[in-house]
Amino acid sequence: xxxxxxxxxxxxxxxxxxxxxxxxxxxxxxxxxxxxxxxxxxxxxxxxxxxxxxxxxxxxxxxxxxxxxxxxxxxxxxxxxxxxxxxxxxxxxxxxxxxxxxxxxxxxxxxxxxxxxxxxxxxxxxxxxxxxxxxxxxxxxxxxxxxxxxxxxxxxxxxxxxxxxxxxxxxxxxxxxxxxxxxxxxxxxxxxxxxxxxxxxxxxxxxxxxxxxxxxxxxxxxxxxxxxxxxxxxxxxxxxxxxxxxxxxxxxxxxxxxxxxxxxxxxxxxxxxxxxxxxxxxxxxxxx
Numbered sequence: 499x500x501x502x503x504x505x506x507x508x509x510x511x512x513x514x515x516x517x518x519x520x521x522x523x524x525x526x527x528x529x530x531x532x533x534x535x536x537x538x539x540x541x542x543x544x545x546x547x548x549x550x551x552x553x554x555x556x557x558x559x560x561x562x563x564x565x566x567x568x569x570x571x572x573x574x575x576x577x578x579x580x581x582x583x584x585x586x587x588x589x590x591x592x593x594x595x596x597x598x599x600x601x602x603x604x605x606x607x608x609x610x611x612x613x614x615x616x617x618x619x620x621x622x623x624x625x626x627x628x629x630x631x632x633x634x635x636x637x638x639x640x641x642x643x644x645x646x647x648x649x650x651x652x653x654x655x656x657x658x659x660x661x662x663x664x665x666x667x668x669x670x671x672x673x674x675x676x677x678x679x680x681x682x683x684x685x686x687x688x689x690x691x692x693x694x695x696x697x698x699x700x701x702x703x704x705x706x707x708x709x710x711x712x713x714x715x716x717x718x719x720x721x722x723x724x725x726x727x728x729x730x731x732x733x734x735x736x737x738x739x740x741x742x743x744x745x746x747x748x749x750x751x752x753x754x755x756x757x758x759x760x761x762x763x764x765x766x767x768x769x770x771x772x773x774x775x776x777x778x779x780x781x782x783x784x785x786x
Contacts, residue, residue: 501527536578539587541568548575555579558590641770642707642714649704657697663690718770721763725778729755734782752779 500509500523502516509516514523542548548565555563555577562580569576579587667687669675678686737751755775760766 500525503527535581536562536564537581537584539577539579539584541572541574541576543574545575548577551577555587555590558586560586560590563587643711646704646707646711649700649707653697653700653704655697656693656700660690660693660695660697663693717763717766721759721766721774724762725759725774729758729775729778731782731785734779735786748779752776755779 499511500513501507502509502519502521503524504519504521505516506527507516507518509523515521516523540551542551542565545565552563552565560579560583562578562583564578565575566578567576568574663686666675667678667683667690670678670683734751734755737754738747739750742750752772752775755778756768756771759771759775760768763771
């Protein structure tokens with residue numbers, strides 16, 4: 499009996515084309531294969547080469563790439579992946595040579611191309627992580643003045659909404675307006691009372707921060723005066739090592755600058771010191 503190789507439907511004798519898929523029928527369906535079963539992609543001579551191939555495939559998005567010792571008389575390792583990822587692996591290798599060329603050649607000859615591509619991928623990933631870390635480092639600290647302003651604004655806003663809301667509920671209860679039923683008024687009254695409570699709590703917290711704000715501004719002024727006098731381009735230049743990458747130089751110099759600041763002002767916030775030194779180092783980089 500003929501079968502459709504695509505939808506696996508069986509047809510009666512005499513029909514040659516699948517009515518649903520439009521493909522030509524076959525006499526027998528191919529044997530089912532396990533898409534998760536490992537298949538050998540190629541054979542390499544040593545573990546170091548195999549690990550580089552695996553790293554390259556993993557950077558490309560493969561989840562099942564691995565290197566296993568060859569199970570025959572050959573020395574070396576077999577590079578394997580699940581059947582469903584075979585095509586993806588072949589496409590990654592195909593950017594260096596065609597599939598036919600890879601089949602006929604020693605995979606170890608691809609190593610220069612693989613190493614170059616792997617280095618570029620690792621460098622790109624490192625730069626991305628470096629950018630994220632720098633962005634995160636420069637946005638951790640929240641100044642007490644900004645926090646005080648936010649709390650004060652939130653407190654006043656919640657308080658006003660709550661008072662206005664209670665006024666609306668009272669007007670509805672006294673029949674000056676008639677927008678809500680009794681159940682809705684109860685719910686709204688609870689919500690607006692909560693708003694008033696949140697507003698009062700926020701204003702109390704803002705009041706407690708008010709004294710700290712003036713103290714922080716005084717300390718910050720002293721710190722900035724010290725930074726302007728001591729953390730200059732000449733000093734930062736001595737912390738730059740030409741043999742290191744941009745990322746390594748940033749982390750090394752940034753750490754040393756922060757330690758210098760904390761040593762001078764032991765009680766100063768480390769998070770705030772990180773932010774100030776990050777800004778100072780970025781300013782230096784923009785000028786040079």
